[in-house]
Amino acid sequence: MPRISPFTLLKFACVLAVAVFVAVLPQIFDSRLDPGSAEFRVGQFTLVGIWFVALLGLNVLTGFNGQISLGHGAFVGLGAYVTALLSLGRPGLELYMLDPPSWLPIGDGMRPVFTIPIAALVTGIIGFLFGFPALRLGGVSLALATLAVAVSFPILMKRFDEVTGGGGGVNLNLPTTPFGWDISTRHWLYYEAWITAGIVLVLAWLLVRGRVGRAFRAIRDGEIAAVSSGVNSALYKTLAFGVSSAFAGAAGALLAIEVAYVNPDTFPVGLSILLLASAVIGGLGSLAGAAFGALLYVFLPIYSQNPPIVSWDFSNQAPAVVFGAVLIAIMLLLPGGVAGGFRRLTGLVRLGLARRRADRSELA
Amino acid sequence: MAAFLQQVVSGLAQGAIFASLALALVLIYRATDILNFAQGEMATFSTYVAWSLMNHGLSFWPAFALTLLIAFVGGAAVERVLIRPVEHRPEIVIVIVTIGLLIALNGLTGWIWGPEVKAFDSPFPLRTVEVGGVTISLQDVGVLAVCLVTVALLWAFFRFTTLGLVMRAVANSQEASRLLGVRVGMMLALGWGLAAVLGAVAGMMAAPALTLDPNLMLIVLIYAFAAAVLGGIDSPVGAVVGGLALGVMINLLGTYVDFIGGELRLPAALTVLLIVLLVRPQGLFGHRVVRRV
Numbered sequence: 342m343p344r345i346s347p348f349t350l351l352k353f354a355c356v357l358a359v360a361v362f363v364a365v366l367p368q369i370f371d372s373r374l375d376p377g378s379a380e381f382r383v384g385q386f387t388l389v390g391i392w393f394v395a396l397l398g399l400n401v402l403t404g405f406n407g408q409i410s411l412g413h414g415a416f417v418g419l420g421a422y423v424t425a426l427l428s429l430g431r432p433g434l435e436l437y438m439l440d441p442p443s444w445l446p447i448g449d450g451m452r453p454v455f456t457i458p459i460a461a462l463v464t465g466i467i468g469f470l471f472g473f474p475a476l477r478l479g480g481v482s483l484a485l486a487t488l489a490v491a492v493s494f495p496i497l498m499k500r501f502d503e504v505t506g507g508g509g510g511v512n513l514n515l516p517t518t519p520f521g522w523d524i525s526t527r528h529w530l531y532y533e534a535w536i537t538a539g540i541v542l543v544l545a546w547l548l549v550r551g552r553v554g555r556a557f558r559a560i561r562d563g564e565i566a567a568v569s570s571g572v573n574s575a576l577y578k579t580l581a582f583g584v585s586s587a588f589a590g591a592a593g594a595l596l597a598i599e600v601a602y603v604n605p606d607t608f609p610v611g612l613s614i615l616l617l618a619s620a621v622i623g624g625l626g627s628l629a630g631a632a633f634g635a636l637l638y639v640f641l642p643i644y645s646q647n648p649p650i651v652s653w654d655f656s657n658q659a660p661a662v663v664f665g666a667v668l669i670a671i672m673l674l675l676p677g678g679v680a681g682g683f684r685r686l687t688g689l690v691r692l693g694l695a696r697r698r699a700d701r702s703e704l705a
Numbered sequence: 706m707a708a709f710l711q712q713v714v715s716g717l718a719q720g721a722i723f724a725s726l727a728l729a730l731v732l733i734y735r736a737t738d739i740l741n742f743a744q745g746e747m748a749t750f751s752t753y754v755a756w757s758l759m760n761h762g763l764s765f766w767p768a769f770a771l772t773l774l775i776a777f778v779g780g781a782a783v784e785r786v787l788i789r790p791v792e793h794r795p796e797i798v799i800v801i802v803t804i805g806l807l808i809a810l811n812g813l814t815g816w817i818w819g820p821e822v823k824a825f826d827s828p829f830p831l832r833t834v835e836v837g838g839v840t841i842s843l844q845d846v847g848v849l850a851v852c853l854v855t856v857a858l859l860w861a862f863f864r865f866t867t868l869g870l871v872m873r874a875v876a877n878s879q880e881a882s883r884l885l886g887v888r889v890g891m892m893l894a895l896g897w898g899l900a901a902v903l904g905a906v907a908g909m910m911a912a913p914a915l916t917l918d919p920n921l922m923l924i925v926l927i928y929a930f931a932a933a934v935l936g937g938i939d940s941p942v943g944a945v946v947g948g949l950a951l952g953v954m955i956n957l958l959g960t961y962v963d964f965i966g967g968e969l970r971l972p973a974a975l976t977v978l979l980i981v982l983l984v985r986p987q988g989l990f991g992h993r994v995v996r997r998v
Contacts, residue, residue, distance in 0.1 A: 407797065409797060409800060409801075411804075474979060474982075474983055477982065477983060477986055478982060478986075482938075482982065482986075484742075484800060485740070485930050486979065486982075488930070489927065489931075489975040489978070489979075492923075492924070492927050492971060492975075493971060493972040493975060496968060496969065496971060496972055497969075497972060499968065500968050500969055610923070614804060614808060615808070617801075617804065618801075618804065618805065618808060658812045658813070658815035658816035658820070659812070659816065660812070661808050661809065661811055661812025661813075661815070662809050662812040662813050662816060663812075664805075664808050664809070664812070665805045665806060665808035665809025665812060666805070666809050667805075668801065668802075668804070668805030668808065668809075669802055669805035669806065669809070672791060672798055672801055672802045672805065673787075673790050673791065673802075676794070676798060
C-alpha cells in the first residue's frame with residue numbers, strides 16, 4: 342500500500358469539512374437570520390455553487406491544459422438555453438408564440454433537474470467540435486477565436502428568435518421541489534446546485550489526477566516536448582474543450598433553473614471575461630482555486646460597490662475597476678492566485694517540518 | 706451600381722478605423738509578441754479625454770492633437786508600469802494582464818464619465834457630394850483621409866528616420882539590438898506609445914458615427930483583431946489591407962445577403978476569419994512561424 346502523507350490526509354479532511362459546512366449552511370442561516378435575509382443568503386450561495394461548476398470547467402481548460410478561453414460565458418449560455426427549451430417543451434414554447442423547427446428534438450417538457458445532464462452533454466459535444474478549429478490556433482489566436490464566440494453568442498440568440506424568444510428571452514416554469522420532498526424550493530435549488538458541484542468536482546478530480554491530467558499538463562508546459570513523448574495533443578486538447586464546455590453547460594442549466602429566466606443579455610462578452618478573471622484570481626491549475634474564484638465572482642462586485650465596515654457607496658462601475666486591478670496585481674505578485682498562495686504557505690510549513698525531521702535524524 | 710459603390714466607400718471609411726486599431730495591435734505584436742487586449746479600451750479612454758477637452762471649450766483639432774499627446778504618454782506608461790514586470794513570464798500571464806487592464810479601464814471610463822451615451826461632434830461637414838452618380842458623404846472621406854494620413858506618417862517614420870530604424874531593429878531581435886547599445890526598454894515603451902496614438906485616432910474617428918459610450922471600441926477591437934489576423938498578425942501592410950477589406954466586406958454582406966442583414970455582420974466576419982485561419986494560419990501577408998524545441 343502506498344504511504345499516504347499526512348498532508349494528503351489533511352487535504353481530504355479539509356475537503357470533508359468544507360462539504361459538511363456547505364451541507365449545513367442553509368440551516369445556519371435559517372437559525373441565525375430572519376426568514377427574508379436567510380433566503381437571500383441561501384440564494385447567494387446557490388450562485389456560488391453554480392459559478393463553481395462553471396469555473397471548474399474553465400480551470401480544466403485554461404488552468405490544466407493552458408488554452409485561454411474568453412468564451413466560457415457563451416457555453417454557459419448554451420447550457421441555459423438547452424434547459425429552457427427542454428423544460429418548457431413545445432407546448433410551453435407555444436405560449437410564447439415560439440415555433441422551433443421540427444427537427445429540433447424538443448419534447449413536451451420535462452422536469453428541470455433531468456435537463457442538467459442533457460444540457461451538459463449537448464454543450465460538451467458542441468465544445469468538443471469547437472475544439473477542432475481551435476487546434477490550429479495556438480495561444481493568442483485561440484483567445485481571439487473564443488472571444489469571437491463570446492461576442493457572437495448574444496447576437497445569434499437574438500437573431501434566431503423563433504427558437505430563443507429573441508431579446509425578450511423566455512421565462513421558465515417557476516422552480517418547485519420535486520419528488521414530493523419536504524424542503525423549501527429555495528433549499529432545494531441550493532442543494533441541487535451544490536450536489537451538481539460535488540459530482541462535477543469529483544469528475545474533475547478523477548480527470549486531472551491520472552493519466553489524462555498528466556497529458557493535459559504536459560501539453561500546457563511544453564506542447565512540442567509532450568508530442569515528442571507520444572502524447573496525442575489533438576485528442577487531449579479537444580477533450581479539454583469538450584469537458585470544460587460540458588461543465589459550463591451544467592452550470593448554465595443550473596443558472597436557468599435558479600433564475601427561471603434566460604435572455605441573450607444574461608450572457609454578454611463581459612461575463613466570459615469576468616469568468617476568466619475569477620478563474621485566474623482564484624488560482625489556475627487548482628480545483629480549490631475554482632471555489633475561491635466562485636466566491637470572488639459573487640461577492641467581490643457587492644463588496645467593492647458597498648464596502649463593509651465603512652459606509653461608502655461607490656459607483657456601480659467600481660466592481661470592474663477592482664476586478665481589473667486585482668487581476669493585474671495577482672499576475673504581478675501572486676501568479677498562482679489565492680490557491681497558489683495557500684499552496685505556498687503549506688509548502689513553507691512542509692519545508693519547516695522536513696528540516697526539523699532531518700535535524701532530529703542527524704542527532705539520532 | 707451607384708448603390709454598390711456607395712457601400713464600398715462607406716465600407717472603406719469603416720475599414721480605415723479597423724485598420725488603424727489593427728495596426729496598433731500589430732505594432733505591439735511585432736515588438737513584443739503579445740496581443741494587447743486593452744488596446745480598444747485605451748482608445749475609448751483617449752476618446753473620452755478628447756470629449757472632455759472639447760467640453761472645456763477646445764475646438765476639434767487642438768483637442769485631437771492634445772489627446773494624441775496624452776495617449777502617447779499613457780501608452781508608454783502602461784508599458785513601463787504594467788507590462789515590463791511580466792515581460793519574461795509566459796504568454797498567458799501577459800495576455801491576462803492586458804485583459805485586467807481592459808476590465809479596469811472599461812470600469813474606470815464608466816466611473817468617470819458615466820455610462821450614458823454622449824454626442825461626439827464630427828470635424829467634417831455632414832454634407833454629401835455626388836461624384837459620377839455616386840453619393841459620397843464627406844464624413845466618410847474625412848475619416849478615410851485622417852486614418853490613411855496617420856498610417857502613412859507612421860510608415861514614413863519607420864522607413865526614413867533613425868529612430869524608426871532602431872525600433873524596427875528591436876522588433877527584429879531584442880538581444881542583437883541590446884548588444885549594439887540600443888536601449889530596448891525605451892524603444893518598447895515608445896512602441897506602446899505609438900500604438901496608443903493610433904488607437905486614439907481610431908477612437909476619435911469612430912465616435913461621431915457610433916456615438917460615445919464606454920463600450921465604443923469593444924466591437925471595433927474585435928474587428929481590428931480580425932483584420933490583423935486576416936492580414937497576417939506580424940504584417941503592418943496586412944493590417945491595413947485586412948482592415949479595409951473587412952470594412953468593405955461587412956458592408957456588402959450586410960447589404961446584399963438578406964440572411965445576414967444588419968445583425969449578423971459580426972458573426973459573418975468572424976466566420977470568414979475562421980475560414981482564412983484554417984486554410985492559411987499565417988494570414989494573407991504574414992510569415993509562417995517555424996518553432997524550435
